[in-house]
Amino acid sequence: MRADARRNRDKILEAARDVVAERGTDAPMELIARRAGVGVGTLYRRFPDRNVLLAALAEQYVHELVDALDHAASAGPDAWSAVRAFVVHAVDESRGAVAAALAGTSAPEARQALVERLDVLVGQAQADGAMRPDVGTADVMDLLNVFACNPGVIPERFLPLMLDGLDRRPPGR
Amino acid sequence: MRADARRNRDKILEAARDVVAERGTDAPMELIARRAGVGVGTLYRRFPDRNVLLAALAEQYVHELVDALDHAASAGPDAWSAVRAFVVHAVDESRGAVAAALAGTSAPEARQALVERLDVLVGQAQADGAMRPDVGTADVMDLLNVFACNPGVIPERFLPLMLDGLDRRPPGR
DNA sequence: TCCTAAGTGGACGATCAGCTTCCGCTTACT
DNA sequence: AGTAAGCGGAAGCTGATCGTCCACTTAGGA
Numbered sequence: 001m002r003a004d005a006r007r008n009r010d011k012i013l014e015a016a017r018d019v020v021a022e023r024g025t026d027a028p029m030e031l032i033a034r035r036a037g038v039g040v041g042t043l044y045r046r047f048p049d050r051n052v053l054l055a056a057l058a059e060q061y062v063h064e065l066v067d068a069l070d071h072a073a074s075a076g077p078d079a080w081s082a083v084r085a086f087v088v089h090a091v092d093e094s095r096g097a098v099a100a101a102l103a104g105t106s107a108p109e110a111r112q113a114l115v116e117r118l119d120v121l122v123g124q125a126q127a128d129g130a131m132r133p134d135v136g137t138a139d140v141m142d143l144l145n146v147f148a149c150n151p152g153v154i155p156e157r158f159l160p161l162m163l164d165g166l167d168r169r170p171p172g173r
Numbered sequence: 174m175r176a177d178a179r180r181n182r183d184k185i186l187e188a189a190r191d192v193v194a195e196r197g198t199d200a201p202m203e204l205i206a207r208r209a210g211v212g213v214g215t216l217y218r219r220f221p222d223r224n225v226l227l228a229a230l231a232e233q234y235v236h237e238l239v240d241a242l243d244h245a246a247s248a249g250p251d252a253w254s255a256v257r258a259f260v261v262h263a264v265d266e267s268r269g270a271v272a273a274a275l276a277g278t279s280a281p282e283a284r285q286a287l288v289e290r291l292d293v294l295v296g297q298a299q300a301d302g303a304m305r306p307d308v309g310t311a312d313v314m315d316l317l318n319v320f321a322c323n324p325g326v327i328p329e330r331f332l333p334l335m336l337d338g339l340d341r342r343p344p345g346r
Numbered sequence: 347t348c349c350t351a352a353g354t355g356g357a358c359g360a361t362c363a364g365c366t367t368c369c370g371c372t373t374a375c376t
Numbered sequence: 377a378g379t380a381a382g383c384g385g386a387a388g389c390t391g392a393t394c395g396t397c398c399a400c401t402t403a404g405g406a
Contacts, residue, residue: 002374002381028364039384044366135334142330150323157315158335161308165338175352175403201393203356212355217395 009046011036016057021096024151025054025103054100058107061097062114065090069117079124080131084163086118087140091147091155099148102141115141132168139166182219184209189230194269197324198227198276227273231280234270235287238263242290252297253304257336259291260313264320264328272321275314288314305341312339 001009015036019027029050033043047053069086076082090098101110118137125131143162147155174182188209192200202223206216220226242259249255263271274283291310298304316335320328 004374005382008383029366030364033384040366041368041384042382045382049366139330139334146323146326146331149325150319152322153319153326157312158319161312161338162331162335163338165334165336177403178353181354202395203393206355213395214355214397215353218353222395 005046008036008038008042012038012043012046012053013057013060016053017061017094017096017100019096020054020057020099021094022151024149025099026050029053054103055107057097057100058103058110061094062101062107062110065094065097065101066113066117068094069114069121073117073121078130079121079128080167083118083121083125083131083140086121087143087163088155088159090144091159095147095151098144102145102148130168131166135166178219181209181211181215185211185216185219185226186230186233189226190234190267190269190273192269193227193230193272194267195324197322198272199223202226227276228280230270230273231276231283234267235274235280235283238267238270238274239286239290241267242287242294246290246294251303252294252301253340256291256294256298256304256313259294260316260336261328261332263317264332268320268324271317275318275321303341304339308339 012032016032019032019035023031029043030040032053033040036043043053047056068089069082072082072085072089073079076085101107101114115137118140122131122137122140126133143166147153147159185205189205192205192208196204202216203213205226206213209216216226220229241262242255245255245258245262246252249258274280274287288310291313295304295310295313299306316339320326320332
């Protein structure tokens with residue numbers, strides 16, 4: 001692949017992440033192309049259809065999410081803080097990637113990788129007695145899904161409230 | 174208005190509530206008509222455009238919501254239970270009506286009526302020390318909005334968790 | 347019962363947004 | 377300098393929804 005082509009490919013993926021974050025996984029392809037400063041033709045040349053693009057998006061960024069999870073796990077004072085930090089990060093910084101990763105058709109193994117890591121942390125947080133025991137990894141994933149699939153939902157206010165809903169003894173009350 | 178016409182009008186409103194709950198305020202008009210067992214022509218005769226329909230929907234059902242709120246207020250053991258019961262009811266039973274009522278353009282006074290009643294209850298719940306003091310009526314309304322504007326979000330699991338996020342001392346932990 | 351104005355359904359043409367192709371021009375690399 | 381790869385974006389296509397229109401039906405009064 002020619003160097004300029006590779007550059008464009010990267011620009012497209014970056015733009016796609018932002019646009020998907022804002023408009024969901026069915027955002028117009030042309031919007032993605034324009035955001036990347038590229039013609040639609042170029043986009044279609046690299047990614048023959050939307051699913052290919054989403055799969056590439058997931059693949060490209062999912063390790064970033066896993067890294068974030070690992071980083072949160074080692075940086076945080078405890079497992080529950082790590083879970084919270086990861087969710088905030090995923091929703092705030094990588095919403096498009098999360099959406100792509102969770103979009104059923106593309107990259108199921110990407111989703112799986114996330115789930116497994118998360119599962120460990122959640123179990124730990126519950127063992128610590130910090131996270132309520134009647135919820136689970138699936139709830140955290142669903143939480144991500146709510147934001148990933150509903151670009152209209154602004155996380156600023158709700159994410160903290162929802163996280164408090166998972167907390168055993170919510171802070172600051 | 175002829176008796177059959179009135180009957181159809183009612184069927185349309187009922188269908189609209191369901192369809193709006195499922196598909197959001199921009200659901201296809203034809204879907205509403207078919208659900209009501211009526212032709213599109215009939216729908217357009219009664220409601221020249223979508224906003225008229227939404228406004229009628231809001232007007233028709235908003236008092237139902239206010240009643241539900243009042244009922245919850247008098248039936249519940251306390252204000253906070255009443256707020257929870259109302260939100261659950263509104264989201265479960267009247268999602269379409271809520272969506273219509275909150276859809277900015279139509280019926281701002283309908284929204285207002287809800288807010289005022291709710292405001293009293295929320296203040297009470299906080300005074301009781303049952304609801305965390307750093308949230309407000311606006312948060313509860315936003316909560317309704319999340320479900321009203323995002324038909325994809327299934328309330329079953331999330332609504333309780335989110336409500337727990339507003340709770341001062343969440344139950345069952 | 348009969349008459350008529352109100353009501354009805356749904357086909358139809360208009361519109362629109364997004365998808366995808368195509369091709370003449372440009373550019374990176376040899 | 378030559379050439380194949382790459383590029384942009386115009387243009388045609390498609391499918392979905394809108395809103396109108398009119399020939400047919402029916403409620404309800406005389």
